[in-house]
Amino acid sequence: MENYSNKKWLEGQYIKDKSISKIASKCGVAVTTISRWLVRFGIRETRTYGGSSKKGVNNPHWNGGKYIDRLNGYVRVHNPNHPLVNNRGYVFEHRLVMENFLGRYLRRNEIVHHRNKIKTDNRIGNLELIVLGKVNGGDVMCPHCNKIFKLS
Numbered sequence: 001m002e003n004y005s006n007k008k009w010l011e012g013q014y015i016k017d018k019s020i021s022k023i024a025s026k027c028g029v030a031v032t033t034i035s036r037w038l039v040r041f042g043i044r045e046t047r048t049y050g051g052s053s054k055k056g057v058n059n060p061h062w063n064g065g066k067y068i069d070r071l072n073g074y075v076r077v078h079n080p081n082h083p084l085v086n087n088r089g090y091v092f093e094h095r096l097v098m099e100n101f102l103g104r105y106l107r108r109n110e111i112v113h114h115r116n117k118i119k120t121d122n123r124i125g126n127l128e129l130i131v132l133g134k135v136n137g138g139d140v141m142c143p144h145c146n147k148i149f150k151l152s
Helices: 007-017 020-027 031-040 093-102
Strands: 066-068 075-078 090-092 110-114 127-131
Touching (some): 020 031, 075 093
Antiparallel strands (some): 075 090
């Protein structure tokens, strides 16, 4: 049995040293291994910043709740109460701007198109609402950029 998986031994080392890195080097394992065992045994809580939760505005890396999605280039905004939120609590900013302008949530068949093709330019004057319909049972083409949108 490994020392770090023994609760009494690990608790004694943590109280004595208070250094996870020292315990990890004694055991020949990574610091994260020791940290996880400490949390599992309830010896120590997950690390927090300033004595509070490290989520949202309390996180030292918080940037105001906005980031540019690397996969598609759109700006995402933290809005955990939105019905179309992703698993991290973010929604596309251009959709939020259009929803605020309309005063309602967008429907599933409505998409927001950037007129100048710059995905980070989310001014209401640059955004256009396109309603997808069953035109000949096929796809719909944007009249401005000729992009084809698939019907779902």
